[in-house]
Amino acid sequence: LQERLGNAFQKFKGQKRLDEDNVREGLREVRLALLEADVNFKVVKGFVDQVKERALGEEVMKGLNPGQQIVKIVNEELTELLGGEQQGLDLSAKPLKLMMVGLQGSGKTTSSGKLALYLRKHHGRKPYLVPADVYRPAAIDQLHTLARQLDVPAYPSTTDMNPVDICRDAMVKAAELGCDLILFDTAGRLHIDETLMDELGNIRQACSPQEILFVADAMTGQDAVTVAEAFNDKLGITGVVLTKMDGDARGGAALSIKTVTGRSVKFVGVGEKLSDMELFHPDRIASRILGMGDMMTLIEKAQSEIDEDEAKAMAEKMAKAEFDFEDFLGHMRKLKKLGSMEGLLKMIPGMGNVMKQLGKDALPEDEMRRTEAIISSMTRQERRQPALINQSRKERIARGSGVKVADVNVLIKNFKQMSKVMQAMMGGGKKKGKFGLPK
Ligand code: GDP
Ligand code: MG
Known part of the structure; x- marks a missing residue:
């Protein structure tokens, strides 16, 4: 959905307010997503109308494009609608x-x-x-x-x-x-x-x-x-x-x-x-x-916890497939100051696996330190062009940071996965990513 919205919204880039045009455009994609999820068409119509009413005139948050703003509203309305009533069972009766x-x-x-x-x-x-x-x-x-x-x-x-x-x-x-x-x-x-x-x-x-x-x-x-x-x-x-x-x-x-x-x-x-x-x-x-996993939460967190302009710059870099280990390191250091690392890390696709592989006891903070050590042991060139990192470079990096080659591999693999997903999410450019991976 994000990807499609990204495309649909190319022409609305930079718009600050949701108006008739961009709302109609955005809701067309939302309507398709709902129909693809097999929601009954009458229900879709009612829901979309309701969202339209709320969305019109709303301001686009800094760091989001109109499409993402609409997804945000749709997601909130949908959650509200699905959970509007008390859940679980009333267990007071016996039997x-x-x-x-x-x-x-x-x-x-x-x-x-x-x-x-x-x-x-x-x-x-x-x-x-x-x-x-x-x-x-x-x-x-x-x-x-x-x-x-x-x-x-x-x-x-x-x-x-x-x-x-x-x-x-x-x-x-x-x-x-x-x-x-x-x-x-x-x-x-x-x-x-x-x-x-x-x-x-x-x-x-x-x-x-x-x-x-x-x-x-x-x-x-x-x-x-x-x-x-x-x-x-x-x-x-x-x-x-x-x-x-x-x-x-x-x-x-x-x-x-x-x-x-x-x-x-x-x-x-x-x-x-x-x-x-x-x-x-x-x-x-x-x-x-x-159809968008936990990315919505990520957008929200990014909004509130990272400086908004920062988030925008990151999103743009990712979209252009320019995000590299250098940015990653800089970003990690900033995140470190913010606390609640675990929650944030888990939302980044692939990072949950890093944590799992290290076993339950490994603190995310430890993982952050280790990741930082590995990236620090890379040369500047390696950070900018991760594709350069071959076996012998991996061995050198592992020695330098006091970890196993396998740890270096895991980091690179997860980073690849993450940038791939992020690029898709941000509706990035059509060219192949830095790792030569098709989007
Ligand atoms: P009933 O005719 O309504 O009683 O349906 P059943 O309870 O006999 O389930 C029909 C089939 O669906 C069975 O093969 C179940 O194993 C399967 N099934 C039921 N619930 C689930 C579920 O949550 N996940 C999966 N994968 N299969 C399920
Ligand atoms: Mg039965």
């Missing part, structure tokens, strides 16, 4: 009854197991699992298998039972066993149908669950809106579990569902294992929907 609903294959059964584990682990709950999908024998087995894996009790449903009776009786059994969390894993269909909706309505009436969680596959495209709407109209959902976010889905469904139902995502499924479930973080999904 807490959770009813999982959604289309077939969306991840209801898996998520039932995941929630049982999550709430036991983090809140000391005693779960009871209830298979209420009697139409496929495999569905019952699946939940029973998960129950055994977790070592939690489950209702002995069979295919000849009535789902409403199962759920009613299960509450009695759960009480006998002293369980204070009951998870009803209901049936799904490939498409919404009335019979199923009636059955779910009857279960709801018989059990009065505190939460009806709509389980949605993050890959669900434009359909998310229709499906969520149907479930919400009939049952009144209380929250959403967004599954399969470990894939490459950008998560646009989260925005669509929130917009039509007013209900937020509460949990996110990030894998097939039972431990692969996380609380929902609106800011992360917002960035993901817009």
